[in-house]
Amino acid sequence: MSVATPLALRNPQAVDEAAIPVLPIQEFRDTVLHTVKGGARLSAFFGRLISGKQVKVYALLAHDEVGECTAIGTIVQDSYPSLTPECPQAHWFERELAEQFAVKPEGHPWFKPLRHHHNYRGVPDLWPGQDFASPIPGSYPFFRVKGSEIHEVAVGPVHAGIIEPGHFRFQCHGERVLHLEIQLGYQHRGIERMLAGGPSQRMPVLAESIAGDTVVGHALAFCEVMESLGDCQISPRAQALRDIVLELERLANHIGDLGALGTDVGFLPAAAYFGRLRGEFLNLLMELTGSRYGRSFLRPGGVLHDLSGVLLVDFEKRMKRAQKELRTFARMLFDTPSVIDRFEGTGIVTREVSEELGFVGPVARACGSHRDVRHDHPSGIYQFAHLPMMTADTGDVHARALIRWLEAERSLEFLLEQLTSLPEGELQVPCARAGPNQWAFSMVEGWRGEIVHLITTNELGAIARYKVIDPSFHNWIGLAMALRDGEISDFPLCNKSFNLSYAGHDL
Amino acid sequence: MLKILATRIEQGCRTLAFPSEEAKLPERFRGRPTIDSKKCPDNCQQCAEACPTQAIQVDGTVQLDLGRCLFCQECVMACPEQAITYTPDFRLASTTRESLMLRSDEIPKVLALEEKTRRLFGRSLKLREVCAGSCNGCEMELQALNNVVFDLGRFGIQFVASPRHADGLVVTGPVTKNMRTALLKTYEAVPSPKLVIAVGACAISGGPFRDGPEVHNGVEKFLPVDLYIPGCPPHPLTILDGVLRLLGRLESGTREEVHQK
Secondary structure: OOOOOOEEEOOOEEEEHHHOOEEOHHHHHHHHHHHHHOOOEEEEEEEEEOOOOOEEEEEEEEEHHHOEEEEEEEEEOOEEEOOOOOOHHHHHHHHHHHHHHOOEEEOOOOOOOOOOOOOOOOOOOOOOOOOOOOOOOOOOOOOOOOOOOEEEEEEOOOOOOOOOOOEEEEEEEOOEEEEEEEEOOOOOOOHHHHHOOOOOOHHHHHHOOOOOOOHHHHHHHHHHHHHHHOOOOOOHHHHHHHHHHHHHHHHHHHHHHHHHHHHHOOOHHHHHHHHHHHHHHHHHHHHHHOOOOOOOOEEOOEEOOOOOHHHHHHHHHHHHHHHHHHHHHHHHHHOOHHHHHHHOOOOOOOHHHHHHHOOOHHHHHHOOOOOOHHHHOOOHHHHOOOOOOOOOOOOOHHHHHHHHHHHHHHHHHHHHHHHHOOOOOOOEOOOOOOOOOEEEEEEEEEOOEEEEEEEEEOOOOOEEEEEEEOHHHHHHHHHHHHHOOOEHHHHHHHHHHHOOOHHHHHO | OHHHHHHHHHHOOOOOOOOOOOOOOOOOOOOOEEEOHHHOOOOOOHHHHHOOOOOEEEEOEEEEEOOOOOOOOHHHHHOOOOOEEEOOOOOOOEOOOHHHEEOOOOOOOOOOOOHHHHHHHOOOEEEEEEEOOOOOHHHHHHHHOOOOOOOHHHHOEEEOOOHHHOOEEEEEOOOEHHHHHHHHHHHHHOOOOOEEEEEHHHHHHOHHHOOOOOEOOOOOOOOOOOEEEOOOOOOHHHHHHHHHHHOOOOOOOOHHHHHHO
């Protein structure tokens, strides 16, 4: 086994593409496996077409404890030995690579399409007989458990509530779920391909539409990766305002989730009060940005509106009131025995599973995995103002609910502190175009977890490849793991406790 | 239990008085744009060039397609003369695609349902939502209609779980290739007579995904649309206002009034 030294990077950063070591596949594979074994996470693993036949594959590894990332590359053609058997967190990435570029990971244990589309290389797809014109999953069979008392439950793509489409296939023995297979892809809009080719005017609005509940998170990742390419340093005030809206987005979503968890266990007071309190944060976003979700506020080079004068005073007053209400509602929820009875011990995911499969965000922190981009790889104002990382260790619905409450509390404290000490500076500075043959990445802790955006530019400085990784990409398999050996009637509650993005996954 | 009761008393009633009282949105909120083409310099195309979804056409006067507009303010920033401004007016819905083409300060028109259909749906409307490639933004605003602030239920309007129980479909998203079949099957499952409401720029025109490789440009290509609700995403009040006007339950939208004009 020969292990190479990958290129060290800090979030966010742009480098000459040539600076990333390109290794033969065997050495690349050994290095990734060795680094992951040493405690690093696979943050990104993706391909880029370099000629009609060849695909360059990059791995971005996150070393959370030292606040550093490393990158390496390799060149593959039609197939390579799969990393998944020895590094399970590569499983979804390898399926994505196979679907996008028709490069087969030999020995992948669960080889099926991810989003149901033709590959970008214009060669035959890897699943012979798969008809991408027919509904998902085409001709690919679902995993099946056989036995005279086994039954199968199929749910979706159109669900009972007002939610996004996805298909869930349960293999059950009575109420007990032996296996859950999650098939997504219905929301696939081809965003990565639409983001490439530019820079174009469409890019910012596309980035904001990757996941409509994470507008700020993805817009921030987009801005930071573009600014690192354009070598643009935004003002401290713009940085602070960006992180303020990022925390407002986190608050709105975490609080909304607490209400929705109340609904799913039939505790309606929580649903009513948290539901309204969520709206308070959306309304704050609207006061500041003109949109309840913070659309068209962040742009490469800075932000478009300021927070000052009467608005600033009003913000502080409203946040203090919200802080008090949050505490009252949360105590009401977490002190109700019937709620705790349903939350505790439901949908357990262990820390081992979390780390082996590479979960991120509140889902990972709820089972004791210490990872938070704001803490481990900080950019913007998080470099100076530290938010304590909240973790739990039971990995059940209760832990995932509790993390949301605690993180909401920390975010409010952070916001109130920021409001009293907003730094000065220009709202916007010019952001230059990217140079030729660059490679850049940015990481943001969105409310669901780590968001990664990566760009490579061609010899003219145009965007050759835009890669987006939503936290849901890492975490969907977590929902399947949480349901294993659980009861099928717990599915809605488990699903809500993860609250993952279909659109963010499907891109 | 006492804690729940105490919180209940403290919280009181939080439902908006809309529509009996006017609702006001903050100054920065980007609602219905107004256009003053008299301000345009000769041969200026800057707003049209800045628009990420080609919603604006300039030939003598400015025409803005609200069905494509993402309310992103690129046109406002590009315009040297402030000929386009966003107002906080949330009334955007329309029963025809044409009336979403704005040229000045007009409010898009909602033609209330005809008497017979209105008798059927006017006081009880059950809707089934289908997300066909939306980013989840429109879903969240539709969900928000069910919270205590907007409280959709008080109008007899309800989102139901099965298309068989529904009087109509609310469709969001540009209609991805992978959702087309499911959308059409859900529509077939709704008993006639049925309504189709297109919510958001994506469902109306494809929105930011227009002409993308994996999407169709909205629901119109597949289903007959009865009500268009623009926005990215539309504010819950925009949706509520549109649906109430369609049902003839808001004054500014009764069939009679529209015909008088």
